[in-house]
Structure formats: structure tokens, C-alpha cells
Amino acid sequence: MDHWDVIVAGAGQAGCAAAWDLAAGGARVLLIHTGEGREKPCAGGLTIKALRRYRFALDSVIRETVSTLNLPGPGGDTRIAVGEPFCVMTHRRELDALCRERAGERGADWTQANGVRAVRQSAAGVVLELRDGRRYRAAYLIAADGAHSPLRRLLQGSQAGAGALALEAHVPRERLRHYPPMTLDFGAIRQGYGWLFPKGDHVNVGLYVWRRERARPTLQALRDYARRSLGCDRLDDVGGYPLGTWLTRRAPLCGRVLFVGDAAGATEALLGEGIYGALVSGQLAASAILAGRAQDYPLLLARWRDELRQVERLTQVFYRSAPVGCMLLRHGLAPTLLRGYARGWTLGQTKRAWRGATPGGAPRDPDGGPFHDLDHGKPGG
Numbered sequence: 001m002d003h004w005d006v007i008v009a010g011a012g013q014a015g016c017a018a019a020w021d022l023a024a025g026g027a028r029v030l031l032i033h034t035g036e037g038r039e040k041p042c043a044g045g046l047t048i049k050a051l052r053r054y055r056f057a058l059d060s061v062i063r064e065t066v067s068t069l070n071l072p073g074p075g076g077d078t079r080i081a082v083g084e085p086f087c088v089m090t091h092r093r094e095l096d097a098l099c100r101e102r103a104g105e106r107g108a109d110w111t112q113a114n115g116v117r118a119v120r121q122s123a124a125g126v127v128l129e130l131r132d133g134r135r136y137r138a139a140y141l142i143a144a145d146g147a148h149s150p151l152r153r154l155l156q157g158s159q160a161g162a163g164a165l166a167l168e169a170h171v172p173r174e175r176l177r178h179y180p181p182m183t184l185d186f187g188a189i190r191q192g193y194g195w196l197f198p199k200g201d202h203v204n205v206g207l208y209v210w211r212r213e214r215a216r217p218t219l220q221a222l223r224d225y226a227r228r229s230l231g232c233d234r235l236d237d238v239g240g241y242p243l244g245t246w247l248t249r250r251a252p253l254c255g256r257v258l259f260v261g262d263a264a265g266a267t268e269a270l271l272g273e274g275i276y277g278a279l280v281s282g283q284l285a286a287s288a289i290l291a292g293r294a295q296d297y298p299l300l301l302a303r304w305r306d307e308l309r310q311v312e313r314l315t316q317v318f319y320r321s322a323p324v325g326c327m328l329l330r331h332g333l334a335p336t337l338l339r340g341y342a343r344g345w346t347l348g349q350t351k352r353a354w355r356g357a358t359p360g361g362a363p364r365d366p367d368g369g370p371f372h373d374l375d376h377g378k379p380g381g
């Protein structure tokens, strides 16, 4: 049986972020990857705060840099240009491949596997048995296996519970009536929104709902939205997936197993932005292990959990009265939000900056500290 310091199960954004930092910190890491052709659906939009958390340049996978947002509404489209980028567009398959490659270059080993059969924990460590019979031992296991988290099911016997859901598809550029700007359409579906993310050779079109027990995007609803917004309902690469939004209700640590990313529920509920939470939690899990204090991981994550709690309250209010929320967005709130995003702030930081704005309009430091102090040590960073 192979021995490792840390096994990271899942080579998505959370897993790769954890593996990179652990390898940079000198740990022997095994990253378990389910293989090409099984990429999970994701629109690949990265806000500036997410972009800043990568330990390496993403230039080779950035397909568009966005500084204008389109908000459709009853009176037509409202285009908000903030004059500086607040988001970049990547293709998730390309982004994951780059992150895996960088983690490998930094020293993480990896192996391909088709699933996990069993996990056993003891005071000495964790034994992971794969479906094909291979067994690995490590001091710690990082569960970065996404919103379905087979590891959570094995360890806790249940799925984490209701959360958000999104459905997406690609429309090749040649099929389009027009190439749209980045668009968020809060009238497209109840309890959520529709999106158009321009990616150069195609547009990613999707529907998001923040509570799937209250509203469910269907393939027909996605087709209808694509026809209305793009003039085309022939969709490629259709896929749907839950998003983990339960960090406020579930512990991210179970003995020697640290849950990160969607497996931890680290996605924010308002827009379903999950890559930032995946990076933050993956990096904090690595940092706790490298410091020899894995038990402190929930403490390190507490600020992000508090932020998610605030965003969840905002989400409830926003989608309960979506038409009013949209009107406010279209008439004044959106530029403030986007400027916050452009500065690399979280939603909560933007809200606090807005509330604490000086009479001259300049936002005070929203946290009374550096904006990126969710970071606790950047190995090699």
C-alpha cells in the first residue's frame, strides 16, 4: 500500500488548489483524478477575487475579459460598463487541465481512478480504497469530490442536503444571431437567473436556481431561454449539476478528512459563484495541514462561512422580491457591485464598503483590514 502525507480526492478547482499548496509546502501529495471526458458542467466565469487566488498565471486559458454586464428587464436591456474588468471567462475543461498540470509541476503526484469504495480512519491516518481495489494510506484526506461528494456519503451516510442547481449548454458562435455581452437575466427563471457567457468560439448559456426544491430548471426551459436570448435552441454539451451551498450548516472536517469546495458547500448562493470558495477552502485546508493543525481548518474557514451566511440572507430577500431587486440592480446597484467585483472584493465586502461609503463616495476599507485577509499564508505565493 502506498503511503502519502495527504491524498486529495477530486482534481477540480478545490482539489488542484489544495494539491498545489501542499506540494509547494513540501508535503507528499497524491491527487486522484476521475479522468478526461468527465468534466463537470461549469460556466467557467472567474471574478477578479477568484483570479487573484491562483498561484500561477491563467492567461493561456482566458477567453474573454469582461467589463460590461447586460441586465435584461421589462423595459429592455441595461448595459453597465464599469471601465475596468470585473470578470474573465474560461472554458472549465481548459482551466482544470491547466490547474492539474501546474499542481503536477509543483510536485503533486496524481493517479486516475473511477471512484472510491471505502474510507477508514484511525488515530494513525486514513486508508482509502478505490473501486478498482487499489489502497492508499495517508495522514490526511482532502475530500474535493464536488457537490455529490461520494466521500461524504461514505463517511456520513448522507448527501449534504438541498442546495442550488444549474443547467448549462454551449451554442457555437456560427449558430448565433448575435454575439452577446455577459448577461445575467433575473427574469429568466423563478428563484434564480439565466446567463449568457461569451467564450470566443461559443456562448455558454445556462439557468441557475439557488434552492432546487423551490424551482427546477428543465432542458425545455433552457431551450426556451436560449431561443429568446440567442435566437437559437440547438444546444451542445448540455449538462446539469448541483452546487454546494451548505457550509453554513455542515462541518467541513470529519476526523482526518477535510472537505473543500463544493463538497464542503463553499459556494455562495446568490449567483452560484463556486470557484472562489473552492480555491479559498482548498488553500486553507492545505495551510492547516502544513501547519500541523488540521483540526483548525474549520476555524480558518470561519470567515468565509460567515460571509456565506450573510450572502444567504441577502439571497433570500433578493429572490423573494426579485422584480424589485432587479429594478434596484438596473437602476444604481449594479455599478457599485461591479466596481466592488473589479477591485477583487467579495459580495459582503462590497456591501460593507457601500454602507460605509464616505460622504464623498469613496468606500472605506470594508473589513478594517486587507481585502484578501481570508488568506492565511501562501506557500510559495
Ligand SMILES: Cc1cc2nc3c(=O)[nH]c(=O)nc-3n(C[C@H](O)[C@H](O)[C@H](O)COP(=O)(O)OP(=O)(O)OC[C@H]3O[C@@H](n4cnc5c(N)ncnc54)[C@H](O)[C@@H]3O)c2cc1C
Pocket: 009, 010, 011, 012, 013, 014, 015, 032, 033, 034, 038, 039, 040, 041, 042, 043, 044, 045, 046, 113, 114, 115, 116, 144, 145, 146, 147, 150, 151, 165, 166, 167, 168, 206, 239, 240, 241, 242, 243, 244, 260, 261, 262, 263, 267, 272, 273, 274, 275, 276, 278
Ligand atoms: C452549470 C454550472 C455553472 C457554473 N458556473 C460557474 C461559474 O461560472 N463561476 C463559478 O465561480 N462557479 C460556477 N459554478 C460552480 C462551480 O462549478 C463549483 O462551485 C466548483 O466547480 C466547485 O469546485 P470543486 O473543485 O469543489 O468541485 P468540482 O468542480 O465539482 O470538482 C470535483 C471533482 O472531483 C471529481 N470526483 C468526484 N468523485 C470523485 C472520487 N470519488 N474520486 C476522485 N474524484 C472525484 C469530479 O469528477 C470532479 O472532477 C457552476 C456550477 C454549475 C453546475
